[in-house]
Amino acid sequence: MRMNKLFTTLYLLAACLFGTPLCGQTSGTPADAAQSKNPAFTHGEKLTYVVSYKAGINTDVAEVTFVTREGWLDGTKVYQIDANGRVYPFFRWFFDLNDSYYSSLDYRTLRPLELRAEIREGKYRTSSKYTYDWDAKQVHTSFRNHKNPTATLKTMPLTEGSFDAVALFFNLRCEDAAKFRPGEKHTLEMVLEDTIRRINYRLAGREVRNIKGVGKFRTLKFVCALATSSGESFKDGSEFYLWISDDLNKIPLYLESPIRIGSVRVRLLDASNLKYPLTSKIK
Numbered sequence: 001m002r003m004n005k006l007f008t009t010l011y012l013l014a015a016c017l018f019g020t021p022l023c024g025q026t027s028g029t030p031a032d033a034a035q036s037k038n039p040a041f042t043h044g045e046k047l048t049y050v051v052s053y054k055a056g057i058n059t060d061v062a063e064v065t066f067v068t069r070e071g072w073l074d075g076t077k078v079y080q081i082d083a084n085g086r087v088y089p090f091f092r093w094f095f096d097l098n099d100s101y102y103s104s105l106d107y108r109t110l111r112p113l114e115l116r117a118e119i120r121e122g123k124y125r126t127s128s129k130y131t132y133d134w135d136a137k138q139v140h141t142s143f144r145n146h147k148n149p150t151a152t153l154k155t156m157p158l159t160e161g162s163f164d165a166v167a168l169f170f171n172l173r174c175e176d177a178a179k180f181r182p183g184e185k186h187t188l189e190m191v192l193e194d195t196i197r198r199i200n201y202r203l204a205g206r207e208v209r210n211i212k213g214v215g216k217f218r219t220l221k222f223v224c225a226l227a228t229s230s231g232e233s234f235k236d237g238s239e240f241y242l243w244i245s246d247d248l249n250k251i252p253l254y255l256e257s258p259i260r261i262g263s264v265r266v267r268l269l270d271a272s273n274l275k276y277p278l279t280s281k282i283k
Helices: 003-017 165-171
Strands: 046-055 057-073 076-087 097-106 112-121 124-133 138-145 152-157 185-192 195-211 215-227 239-245 252-258 263-272
Touching: 057 097, 057 263, 076 165, 097 165, 112 165, 165 185, 195 239, 195 252, 215 252
Parallel strands: none
Antiparallel strands: 046 057, 046 263, 057 076, 076 097, 097 112, 112 124, 124 138, 138 152, 185 195, 195 215, 215 239, 239 252, 252 263
């Protein structure tokens, strides 16, 4: 497996799953998915994460950022989410990665309306677009790469909780964490390119976690398993671990996942313009 492909997989995990346990589609879809939501984020919020690879020595290799702003899409007010992942300059001679995701969420319901993705990994290039038709309960996808410049079009059935990666990231921060019981299993669905991926998770409990360079936090720890269709790096059913802030922001703080060789770790580097005080941080 190419190293740049590995880090795309890692970025997708970082970008898509940081919020996994706290909203979106569980094995029972939220009944109020089409109703107004009170988001745990606001426009102007910026989250920055460091992706590191450990195989004996832990090495920081990439950075992922999420920026939220207000915008409009075809006359509808939206939250515009810009997510970007980039390998640090020192490593670009070996594997270069520059991925960007642009997501539009309905300002009232947080339903995804559109997602555009531009993936650049060395010589590899892909461009994809998701357009959601909630009235028809369909999502239309368009996918092309550097070898096949003609777009591949596909339409898939849409459920209330079959969100794309970035939409999950922000929707999953919206629910009350108090309803989760340790050990209770849940399932999410995620639209990824032209397939539906399932994510199983359970709350392991609460613990204090030190985040390098940021401080100590009271956290909720989740055990998750991503079922992949191709097994590129993460084996079907393999577990990874996620820690989120135990406060109203519910921001992802740390993620750790084993891969075929070593492990991947993603940690919060900086959080600015949060909607609520970061009360989970231990002073």
